Amino acid sequence: MDAIEIVTVPSTADPLARIYELLGLGGPAIAAIALLSVVALALILWKTWRLAVLGAWNGGPCFRRAVTLWAEGHQDDALELLKGRCTIRARLARAAMLARCDPSLDDSSAQAETGRVAQSLLMQARSGLRPLELIATIAPLLGLLGTVLGMIAAFQALQEAGSRADPAALAGGIWEALLTTAAGMAVAIPASVALTWFDSVVDRLRHDMEDAATRIFLRPLSTKAGTKVLAAE
Known part of the structure; x- marks a missing residue:
């Protein structure tokens, strides 16, 4: 008779149970780190989408073509090419061209206006980086704090046990404490x-x-x- 192979299907609840168990072992520190991981992932996804909207990875050919047209003396064509473009490069180039064409602004005033627009656009591009930097800084510190607190608790239990101390229990307490450091680094x-x-x-x-x-x-x-474009606006 042929042998019957029994295939064990892993339970879908086991990974979730394991996660809850690890959260319980790590205490408040690992719960805070888990929250930071969700926030960090949301920030990374949002920032990637935001930079894509600002044209960080596209819009370059049109922008370079407009600047080339301007450099060749086709100011009106360059302004028309950039009209309606929402990428960060195109908005800066158009602002600089309009400031340069504005008869009420001299060169220094036009450069100052262009610098103001550039700073505003770069602030939009950098939005969200400070929270991500904060998470990258405090996550390992929270992990270290959880480890230190766990080690303190483990050695307190060892002291209270006295001569009846179990080395296996101490080792278990130590690896549970080190779990928060690994989570913080992750x-x-x-x-x-x-x-x-x-x-x-x-x-x-x-x-x-x-x-x-x-x-x-x-x-x-x-x-x-640029008189035609300025008149149209």
């Missing part, structure tokens, strides 16, 4: 990686905006440049 590492990535994206945006503003203000302005 949250802090992805948060730090995401923060570094977002910083590099914003730095690239800032560089592109500075380069475009410099090219726009270095190009001599043609007579009556």
